[in-house]
Amino acid sequence: IIIDKRGSVAGRAIIILDIGKTHSKLTLWERSGVLLERRVRPNKSSEGRLDALGIEAWLSETLTDFAKRANVGAIMPVAHGATAALVKDGALVCPVMDYEADIPNDVRRDYHKLRGAFSETGSPALAAGLNLGAQLFAQKHLLSGSVVLLWPQYWSWLLSGVAASEVTSLGCHTDLWNPNAGRFSTLAGRIGATFPPLRRASESLGPITAEWAARTGLPADTQIHCGLHDSNAALLSARGFAEIAKGEATVLSTGTWFVAMRTPDRALEAPALSEARDCLINVDAFGMAIPSARFMAGREIEMLLEGAASIDDVADQPALLAAAASVVAASVMILPSFVTGCGPFPQRRGGWRLEPDDVTARRAAIALYAALMADTSLDLIGARAFILIEGRFANAQVFVRALARLRPDTMIYTASAENDVSFGALRLLEPSLRPTVALKRVAPLDVDLTAYKAKWHELIEGNAA
Secondary structure, three states, X not given: OOEOOOOOEOOOEEEEEEEOOOEEEEEEEOOOOOEEEEEEEEOOEEOOEEOHHHHHHHHHHHHHHHHHHOOEEEEEEEEOOOOEEEEEOOEEXXXXXXXXXXXXXXXXXXXXXXXXXXXXXXXXXXXXXXXHHHHHHHOHHHOOOOEEEEHHHHHHHHHHOOOOEOHHHHOOOOOOEEOOOOEEOHHHHHOOOOOXXXXXXXXXXXXXOHHHHHHHOOOOOOEEEOOEEHHHHHHHHHOOOHHHOOOOEEEEEEOOOEEEEEEOOOOOOOOOOOHHHOEEEEEOOOOOEEEEEXXXXXXXXXXXXXXXXXOOOHHHHHHHHHHHHHHHHOOOEEEOOOOOOOOOOOOOOOEEEOOOOOHHHHHHXXXXXXXXXXXXXXXXXXXXXXXXXXXXXXXOHHHHHHHHHHOOOOEEEEOOOOOHHHHHHHHHHOOOOOOOOOOEEOOOOOOOOHHHHXXXXXXHHOOOO
């Protein structure tokens, strides 16, 4: 067995564990970048708690299957942000808190007296538990003697027994990180939380525990890597394309959240980020501050569809594109927002204007709404030159083509929707890997959206009937 200088087992297969907000995914890869197998499990949460034990049981079963399929040398965890597990004496102290859980008003009021300024953390004040610091403050009675593990590092700890912290999850609107200084924020020292040592996302924490090796049949020397935040993994995947490997580019990652992450050609440029409109600074796997904006588009789309087929259904794309013209001509539109407390219009209550009965027209209008919201968020971070749309909704033609029409001075591309996050995590271990498919330049929608966009903004601002 050859151990390479990054601490992974050279030449053997790699498993990427991707714990998203809606689904958990496990992918098995050859080191050459060939995908061998992919498994998906819907996540379950109840009463403001995540189903960590259910995910663990599925992980154990699936790792056992993968161990029979390939000679595995490494596992890399990826997970969504704003989540942490409290552990003590080798076990969870309490169920893992869902960031959508409500925090009592009196607790939140006291917390806001402690949290640092946006200028320090690049982290806006968000609803529910979307600021991880607020979750920890609400659980402060459990912090004594506990160790705080960010969500990707909970899974690397579970598999390796080694506790670590990592910057991409710390830098994800937690209030706990100072991205420009590259250190913990003042809040982190105020709330009494204990964080394990910082490790690089790509770093091996050590081999799989004897318990997990026996439980799954994986080799005893399988290396468990520290792991990273999922949107940052998507960014790494996008950087595999030569077109955006260097210089000015923005990646729009689409899923439950739409997250726009801009890699500027120099340190933070104008416009200044708006704390009140869900702009923030993310931190990439190499510690660089990344101007970002986001909204919960996937959740809003799901709410608006009311059980209808999604806007990215491949077979329906011609019909949706045909319906878009009539939707625009009739000024049918959707005004934000449907998930309060986040996005570019966090305090506004959403609704339809001239809601159609036809399901296809409704779906086309939803796609146009997503494009208008994304366009606004991209403006807020000064995105220009080159935008790559990745993830599930890169397949939604009305959405991507409307965005290209709304931003005529920007080159907009899409990438394969299936494995961007896991491929990005794979590239941390194998940086020379490049995507096997070319980017696709998005053709603008064959509909003039100038007046439609202007009307939408006027209605939001209350200047039109």
